[in-house]
Amino acid sequence: MSEPERTFSGHRGLQLEEALIFEQGSPERTAVDLPQPANRVDRLGGLQRRSAIGLPGLSEPEVVRHYTRLSQKNYCIDSGLYPLGSCTMKHNPRLNEKVARLPGLGDLHPLQPVSTVQGALEVIHTCAHWLMTLTGMPAVAMSPAAGAHGELVGLMTIRAAIEDRGERRARVLVPESAHGTNPATAHACGYAVEAIPANARGRVDLEALRAKLDTDVAAIMVTNPNTCGLFESDVIEIAAAAHAVGAFFYCDGANFNAIVGRVRPADLGIDCMHINLHKTFSTPHGGGGPGSGPVVLTAELARYAPLPYVVCESGRYLLIEHGADDPDARPLGRIKGFHGQFGMFTRALAYMMAMGADGLRQASGDAVLNANYIMARLKDVLHPAFPGPCMHEVVFDDTTLKDTGVSTLDLAKALIDEGFHPMTMYFPLVVHGAMLIEPTETESLETLDLFIETMRALVLRAKAGEAAAFHQAPRLTPRRRLDETAAARRPVLRWQPAAIDKAAE
Amino acid sequence: MRYLPLSEDDRRHMLAAIGARDIDDLFSDVPAPARLADPVDLPGHQGEIAVEQAFRGFAGRNLSPAEAPCFLGAGLYRHHVPAAVDHLIQRGEFLTAYTPYQPEVAQGTLQYLFEFQTQVALLTGMEVANASMYDGATACAEAVLMAVRLGKTRRRAIVAGGVHPHYRDVAATYGRFADIDMIAAPPSWPGTDDPAALIDAKTACVVVQNPDVFGRIHDYSDLAEACHRAGALLIVNVCEPVSLGAITPPGEMGADIVVGEGQSFGNATGFGGPTVGFFATHTRFVRQMPGRLVGQTVDADGRRGFVLTLSTREQHIRREKATSNICTNSGLCALAFTIHLTLLGEAGLRRLAALNHANAVALADRLARIPGIEVPDGAFFNELTVRLPRPAAPVVEKLAADGILAGVPASRLFAGEPGMEALLILAASELTSESDLERLAAGLREALS
Amino acid sequence: MAQVRYTQEHEWIRIDADVGTVGITDFAQQQLGDIVFVELPTVGSQVRAGAEAAVVESVKAASEVYAPASGEVVAVNEALAEEPAKVNADATGGGWFFKIRLADPGELEALMEPAAYKDYVAGLS
Incomplete structure (x- = not known):
């Protein structure tokens, strides 16, 4: 492969260099x-602000060009396959965007009467109904802002329920994977974390789990x-084992896309599960981001659902913001400003x-x-x-790359030059050199075939001793491998005016 | 089904390659009793026309603030969003990109986040800012957690009465499970509480807001000094960042952490979300910060580029020892923020802030002429609180029935707190017109007569 | 000559009278890769044998450094703040982490001698 040509401007055809906004314009x-x-x-x-803020001033065409050029340095689902395991990068329908922006939805203020x-x-309410029906669960807390936020809310409801029983439990069990x-x-909920080992089949080791379960365990968190x-x-035995010692079963619903419409988590014995609307x-x-992470709950945990929530009474919708209305409720309080990621509810419901x-x-x-x-x-x-069958994603280890001098990372970077986003690498941690590939349902057979043939070709090249070329990859991107060590050793986290730069040196 | 490319032929071909009879075969690991034989009890698929009509139906059952004189604020603010913002954020390369973990194919996202971090640092007067948080309220709660981490044995957080009650409540919810001793001062109006009086040797931080939830602006320099003398940190929350184009930033007052809600720049009020939180602090605290950070570096050819950095603070590496469980920023909303602020620039932001303030002064003057309404003398930016001669909530309801969104009754935010019943919080902006003021004044006169 | 002992977590401690100098081994720095940050204990604090005393970070990993023995921290290697790369370049010399005044020299008996550590590392690969 020949070196990319050097140009006078620094641009390379459609790869247009773009300075920081702070290096452009005038105040x-x-x-x-x-x-x-x-x-x-x-x-x-x-209290007037007297000193200059330091923001650059640009005209509209300059601003539009700046962000258009930046956008062209990104890979995206709209341009190609994103086989990121655990991330569910599926097509984003544009109808979702259209309805989320309708006047009377996108522009509402949350504190209108x-x-x-x-x-x-x-x-x-309708979005909640779909989520409850698909999971078979009787309640859903809609306000968590993202999947991890949903996890937090789920574990908070669990801890609140345990405290209400008058118990103290100190541990949460989490698989190594x-x-x-x-x-x-x-940890954020105040629990000590203990790992559950996996068995040779890549699943929770049920016997090891049973050995660790006792009345000190608040919950197990299983994806x-x-x-x-x-x-x-x-899974049904796992749930039963947890329940037998009074522990709750938190299910990480990140991979719900594999089973939606075919398996209801309620039928598996879970107590609580977040759903990533963006997956x-x-x-x-x-x-x-932004994400959105509603959490479905059993009736027992629903008492602790955070504020606010919507209820429907004889055709009229009410927004319960202060929790005084329902005598049985023991709401957590708020976990986010206002009512949740409404714009994501409209998009998810449209989908x-x-x-x-x-x-x-x-x-x-x-x-x-x-x-x-x-x-x-x-x-x-x-x-x-x-061994198969797998669900919506497949994980390979790096056995076949052994002694080629090509690592999982190198293979992934070479995939970038081939026009694909890399797969998830080195996760799950329990698989050596893991390559976790999730194609999603919105890829055509033709795309899958090209990806497969590309992967085959790359592995064969690696085995043919072309390691050096892999170490150079990617070569065709707006930037090549970046020096993350330098970035972390001397963090430069913002632009500084040149004068300050010099003074600091 | 328009989102699914596989044909029945494709599926047969693929099943043959796998060696499976049908798709159900691939679900053999699912315990048989949990396998649904049929679709769940929900409607079947629909075309674009039907779905869009359904959403026009939902929208038609709401009152759009674009159709009404609107004085709502109290944490989210309706501003004009330039047309270029929404056009640019809908470019697929921004909208449909993943988190920029592969920097070679994500320089666009990384560069705008680096610019966002710089803009937030400049606006707040702080040294460093992160790549955004879920929203202002969670940013504030994370700031309290960070202050308590830095305070080591100090576990008390004092929240002033002027902090938005949603923020106070979120901090309390987070704090309940993190063993934080939170003291929340009750709201007071027209007077203010004195959080400095509550500081003791166990205090990790004091949280205040500027402008506060009642719209008042304060100089927190003395409070910052009091905090620092006692070994505590001052957290300043900003719900209306347009104010930073007009008033002294928290960094210049001595704040240690500045958090807030960035919705005002580039983002619609969107019925409350998604929005974008921001988080800024001193460089020396950077390793205790929650959330993603973008840093500058060079690539293999020595060219400037950007990467996610200091990731060892984060959950995907540090697991239970992470500074936060956050795994998301508010990327696209941060993009809208940064594009709008870039469009404004220094001069545009100054003008926007001056216009907001001028319209709020006009609002205050107009309200002061209505008999029975008490308008305070103090300083404010684009929002103010007035006392009506009767409970505010029914008055707001009555005006809403006439198509006027008159503001937020303080009792809706502070349920059960004494002294809030008759208070009405009203915001003005660059969108507030003379006729809006006229209709509001007429509506209030009639409702109060 | 000062004696050096090793832990199973790949820390070393060099004994001079009642003061022990602590760092991570060459094997450990190789496993971690480029070190970007080291968090050290404060001088005057007490550390306990086997308890976390410092943190060492690469770009993609953070590892705890455990105290090989108990005692009071009497010095820390300030140079690592500016130049964490010293740990990669010279793990057992200029890349030391902290010094402790040994509370109980008897604790050292539980640690490995150089030959034993060499065998231990050989057994890991």
Whole structure:
């Protein structure tokens, strides 16, 4: 491969370099024309901001060009396959965006009188109804802002329920393969975290779990399907074992996309599960948020659901903001400002209504089919960490790369040059050099085939001794591998004016 | 089904490659009693036309603030969002990108977050800011947790009466499970409480808000000094960041952590979410910060680039020892924030803030002319609280029935707190027109007569 | 010559009279990769044998450093704040972490001698 040409401007065809906004424009320029305020005496009480803020000024065309150029440095689902295991990067329908922005939905203020927002409360109530029906659970707390936030709320309800029983329990059990959020959440709720080992089949070791369960355990946090892409086949026994010692079963619902419409978590004995609307229900990831993480709850835990929540009484929707209305409720209090990620409820509901009960069932089936197809077609060149069938994602270990000088990371970076986003790497931690691939149901057979052929070609090149080329990858991106060590040793977390830069040196 | 590309032929071909009879075969690990034979009891799939009509139906049962004189604030503010903002954030490369863990293919997201961090630091007058939080209220709660981590054995957090009650409640919920001793002062109006009097040797932090929930602005310099003398940190919360274009930033008053709600820039009020929290502090505290951070570095060819950095604070590496369980920022809302602020620039932000203040002064003057309404003398930015001669909530309801969104009754925020019944919190903005003021004044006159 | 002892968690301690200098082993720094940050105990604090005393971070991992023996921290290696790379370059010399005044020299008996540690590491790979 020849070196990319050096150019005078630094641009390379469609790869356009773009300076920071702070290196552009001038302070008096602006892209927003606002009227001159009427000349009134101010009421700022002498607290005027006197020094310059330091913001750059740009015109509208400059601003539009800046962000357009930045956008062109990003990979996205709209441009190609995102086989990130555990992340469910599926297509984001544009209808969702359209309805979320309708006047009368996107522009509502959360503190309008409830008489003026009956339609919005109906959206929340309807979205909740779909989520409860799909999970088989009797209640859902809608306000958590993201999956991890949902975990936090779920564990808070569990701790509140345990304290209400007059008990003190100190431990939460979490499988070694769990998402990092699980132990972090348990710790944030004041619990000590203890690992549950996996068995050779990549599932929770039921006997080891039973040995650790006692009346000091508040909850188990189990992802199902788990982070190895496998259904916990003993899940009903796991739930029973937890319940037998009075512990709760928290299910991490990050992988709900594999089973939606086919399996109701309620039928597995769970007490509590968060749902990532930005995974299963197609709301956009937006470069890292915002998310939305409603938590479904059993009737026992529902008493502790956070404020506020919506109830429907004879056709009229009420917003319970202070918890004084229901004598049985023992609400946690608020866990976020206002009423939850409403804009995500509109998007998720639009998706669910578009798919329908039949479409959602087909979606989970296709998601699982696509992952198993990848496993079947790659298993002769890459080693599946566990025998099939898998659920919506398949994990390979790095056995076949041994002694090639090519690591999982190198393979992933080479995939970038081939026009694909890398798979999830080195997670779950229990699989050596893990490559976790989740195609989702919104990829066509043609796309899967090209991905598979590309992976096969890369593995064969690695085995053919072309390690050096892998270490150079990626070569065709706006930036090549970045020096993360330098970034962490001497953090530069903001732009500084040149004069301050010099003074600091 | 328009979102699913596989045809029946494709499925047969794939099942053959796998060696499975049908898709149900692939679910053999699911215990048989838990496998549903049929779709759940919900409606079947629908085309775009039907779904869009359903949502127009939902929307039609609400009163859009665009159709009404609107004086609602109390934590979220209706501002004009320039057309370019919504156009740019809907570019698929922003909207449908993942978290920028692979920096070679995510420089766009990383650079705008680096610019966002810089803008927040400049606005708040602090040294460093993170890549955003869920919202202002959770940012505030995380600030309290961080102050308690830094305070080691100090576990008391004092929350002033002027802090938005949602923020106070969220901090209390988080604190309940984190063994934090929270002292929340009751709200007071027209007077204010004195959090300095509550500081003791166990105090990790004092939380105040500027402008406070009643719209009043304060100089917290003396409080900052009192905190620092006692070894405590001052957390200042800002719900209306447009104010930072007009008033002294918390950093210049001596704040140690500045948090807040960034919705005012680029984001609609959206019935409460999603929005974007911000979080800024001193460089020396950076390793105790929650949330993602973007840092500058170079690539293999020596060119400037950006990466997520200091990730060892975070849950995916540190697990139960992480500074927070957060695994999300508010990326797209932060993008809307940063685009709007870039469009404004220094001059535009100054003008926007001046316009907001001028319209709020006009609102105050207009309200002062209505018999029976008590308008206080103190300093404010774009929001103020007045006392009506009767409970505010029914008055607001009555005006809403006439298509006027007259503000937020303090009793809705502070249920059961004494002295709140007759208080009405009203905000003005660059969108407030003379005719809005006219209709509000007429409506209030009639309701109070 | 000062004697050096090792823990199973890959810390070393070099004994000079009643003061022990503590760091992580070359094996440990290799496993971690480029060290980007070291969090040290405060001088004057007490550490307990086997308890967490410091943290060492690479870009993708953070590891606790456990005190090989109990005692009062009498010095820390301030240079690591500016130059954490010293741990990679010279783990058993300039990359030391902290010094403690040994509370109970008898605790050292539980630690490995150099030859034993060498065998221990050989058994790990």
